[in-house]
């Protein structure tokens with residue numbers, strides 16, 4: 001059976017009631033039906049589930065769906081069951097089932113009723129299940145939240161690393177990886193670890209043109225600032241993310257005292273209270289949820305109008321995911337983040353107890369958040385570049401939707417400085433991260449520079465007429481414009497690209513604006 005022999009539009013209508021595919025869905029569905037290994041990268045809300053659910057419903061055999069969250073699996077199973085009169089069409093297989101329930105699941109699979117079988121990765125390692133699954137016809141294995149396989153993702157789960165070995169035991173079946181995390185490094189990890197380098201890859205744009213991005217200095221007045229912001233969005237739904245449970249409780253209380261209907265949500269609350277607060281938000285009994293990152297997975301409230309980050313997140317992936325909960329209906333979505341370098345230091349301290357490799361990754365990811373917060377260029381362009389996507393900040397969709405673009409800083413010509421910077425990256429032989437490159441430019445010595453005798457080079461200190469902040473801003477801008485690239489594997493070594501080499505040969509005008517220095521703003525009292 002291939003995709004030419006079936007009317008997938010008819011099947012789409014029959015099962016889901018939709019008359020059209022969304023975005024890349026149709027191509028993905030065809031690729032899966034044609035038994036290709038397939039890799040799907042779509043932002044949250046892009047419609048990933050249908051990409052494998054429809055082929056699973058159409059094809060012979062059972063599709064195995066690996067998913068990390070039992071609660072989400074149950075929702076998915078319920079949703080699929082509602083599409084059919086046959087309850088056994090979808091099942092979850094996990095350790096919480098009774099013997100009788102497991103027997104029923106197996107019976108439904110053997111008799112061909114079950115089209116989708118959801119399993120957690122740890123269940124799939126059970127020898128008993130592997131033996132059983134080997135004995136039944138399988139259509140494909142779909143791996144949801146596939147970024148969990150990568151240490152560079154925001155949610156690494158070691159169990160995901162065993163998946164490929166297990167799948168191989170199940171026979172020669174197509175593998176489908178799906179994720180909403182799209183940094184080039186994570187993508188590469190997924191393809192490598194699932195041994196599907198030849199996969200057909202479908203990547204949707206991560207641009208959310210209706211979201212407005214803004215970063216404000218975090219001062220001691222943050223609470224009144226948030227209250228003012230919410231009052232300007234009166235009656236609208238919003239989420240406020242904080243890093244600690246304590247802060248969640250505090251802010252929720254402050255809001256309540258100020259007449260804003262808000263509830264807290266974090267993993268320290270009992271399940272009943274959590275469910276109640278979530279429902280209150282979904283049913284619009286309250287306007288605002290103040291939450292830790294525990295809140296949001298699987299929440300599909302289309303009209304969230306603002307997402308506030310009281311504290312900066314650990315990575316831009318998390319930031320994108322969390323802000324992505326705003327404006328899902330295509331309407332207004334204001335994403336406001338408060339930033340102070342003190343918070344960065346706090347997060348760094350927090351990571352200090354972790355294994356070294358994990359720390360290095362953590363720091364590298366955090367540095368990207370700092371760069372995003374401090375940059376004065378188009379935030380959308382910056383974010384999309386991080387996800388490996390080019391964005392034209394003049395004509396792209398949503399180009400004017402951020403604070404930097406609306407209130408641009410003065411730009412200055414930096415052609416000569418770009419040439420100087422690029423040459424130094426080249427002439428230091430791609431050894432250094434931003435820090436050492438900047439030190440070389442301004443003539444500052446540290447152990448690494450000494451070790452490589454860079455301080456003896458003629459170009460050492462040749463950029464001392466500008467300060468560190470200037471050079472940092474310039475590096476960020478040339479990175480986003482593709483004159484340099486950052487090697488993530490080495491936690492940030494800078495490399496000259498072909499485009500950069502061309503620039504050295506044929507320099508052109510390069511207008512840059514300095515980064516924001518939030519910590520030097522009028523109000524010195526930064527919240528700690």
Ligand code: ADP
Nearest residue numbers: 018020021022042043044045046047048049050
């Ligand atoms: P993701 O898993 O990528 O976050 P979902 O699979 O949850 O996204 O889909 C997001 C929403 O889009 C859901 O409400 C789903 O019903 C809807 N949806 C998916 N495909 C279509 C389609 N072809 N037409 C209309 N709505 C769709």
